[in-house]
Amino acid sequence: EVQLVESGGGLVQPGGSLRLSCAASGFTFSNYAMTWVRQAPGKGLEWVSALSDSGANTYYADSVRGRYTISRDNSKHTLYLQINGLRAEDTAVYYCAKILHSGNYRYFDYWGRGTLVTVSS
Amino acid sequence: QTVVTQEPSVSVSPGGTVTLTCGLSSGSVSTSHNPTWYQQTPGQAPRTLIYNTNTRSSGVPDRFSGSILGNKAALTITGAQADDESDYHCVLYMGRGIWVFGGGTELTVL
Numbered sequence: 416e417v418q419l420v421e422s423g424g425g426l427v428q429p430g431g432s433l434r435l436s437c438a439a440s441g442f443t444f445s446n447y448a449m450t451w452v453r454q455a456p457g458k459g460l461e462w463v464s465a466l467s468d469s470g471a472n473t474y475y476a477d478s479v480r481g482r483y484t485i486s487r488d489n490s491k492h493t494l495y496l497q498i499n500g501l502r503a504e505d506t507a508v509y510y511c512a513k514i515l516h517s518g519n520y521r522y523f524d525y526w527g528r529g530t531l532v533t534v535s536s
Numbered sequence: 537q538t539v540v541t542q543e544p545s546v547s548v549s550p551g552g553t554v555t556l557t558c559g560l561s562s563g564s565v566s567t568s569h570n571p572t573w574y575q576q577t578p579g580q581a582p583r584t585l586i587y588n589t590n591t592r593s594s595g596v597p598d599r600f601s602g603s604i605l606g607n608k609a610a611l612t613i614t615g616a617q618a619d620d621e622s623d624y625h626c627v628l629y630m631g632r633g634i635w636v637f638g639g640g641t642e643l644t645v646l
Contacts, residue, residue, distance in 0.1 A: 450635070459640035460574070460582065460625050465633055474633030477537065510581060520588035521629060522572040526581040 417441040417525045419511050424530030431501050431534075437494040437511030437527055445469075445489040448514040450523060451496050453507035461507075464496065465514065501534045508532075538562070540628055542638035548616045548645055556641045557608040558626035564607035569628040571609035573602060576623045576640075585624075586611060613643075621645045 423435040437449070450465040464485040465474045473485050484497040494511050508531050512523035539561035548554035558571060565571060567589045574582035584593040586602035589609065599615045609628070613620055626638045 452637075459623075460576075460627070460637040462627065462635040462637055465635070467633075472633065476634075515587075519568075520570050520591075522570060522584065522587040523582075523627070524584060524587070524593075528581050 417513065419513065419525060419527035421509060421511055421527045421530035424509065424532045426533045426535060427501050428536050429501060429503065429534055432497070432499045433501065433532060435496040435498070435509055435511075435530055435532070437496075439492045439494065439513070442513065444487075444492040448516065449487065449494045450512050450514055451485060451494075452510045452512060452523070452526075453505075454510070454529075455504070455507040458507075460510075463509070466494070498532070501532075503534050505532060506534045538630055538636050540626065540636045540638040542624075542626060542641045544639065545642040545644065548613070548620075548643065550616060550618060550645055552616050553612065553614045554616060554643070555605070556611045556613075556624050556626075556643070557605065558610070558628070558638050559608040560628070565604065565609045565628060567604065569609070569630070571602065571604075572627050573600075573609075573611045574625045574627070576625060582625060616645050618645050 418440045420438045451463040466485045470487045482500045486495045508529040510529045511527045513525040515524040541559045571589050573586040576582045590602040601612045603610050623640050625640045
């Protein structure tokens with residue numbers, strides 16, 4: 416059974432930093448690209464970042480490029496999201512998801528339950 | 537900047553048919569955008585309904601269907617049920633590793 420478990424969220428002051436983790440199990444982690452998606456309170460989903468299976472290629476939404484860094488440790492089956500210079504608008508539930516890419520289609524097929532990041536003084 | 541558009545809220549009567557759409561602020565949605573639809577209830581993670589424009593995910597009832605209608609992706613629910621009352625999110629693949637979600641549609645069944 417595929418499982419994705421996020422951790423690392425919490426209450427952080429503006430300007431602070433956090434590293435989110437996503438522990439994966441139930442599939443061969445190193446074979447799949449992964450992604451982070453966030454959802455601000457009462458808002459829709461927002462794609463944040465994605466990372467290729469090897470970790471060599473990273474992709475970011477314009478809204479977070481330069482402050483967010485996505486990475487992975489395939490030996491630990493874990494995906495990370497480093498967030499620096501936190502702002503109030505970064506307050507959200509952060510989900511990690513597995514990307515299924517097959518032939519000419521791709522989508523986020525499994526999601527974790529998310530971890531809440533709250534930025535407030 | 538690419539904006540993906542969805543109806544903010546839609547209502548349907550029990551047993552009725554409703555179509556939610558997913559468009560682009562500039563241009564048309566095509567199958568190459570890999571339209572994907574997710575259903576989400578409050579406090580829960582999204583659940584995949586439709587991927588690759590029109591393929592139902594495992595376990596999804598056949599009253600849910602996906603298509604391209606005109607210049608938009610569409611999610612149609614035929615024979616809506618009370619437990620279909622949820623938020624529905626579409627996402628498009630823009631290429632080069634970039635994805636964009638729509639703002640989501642709140643579906644009310646009443």
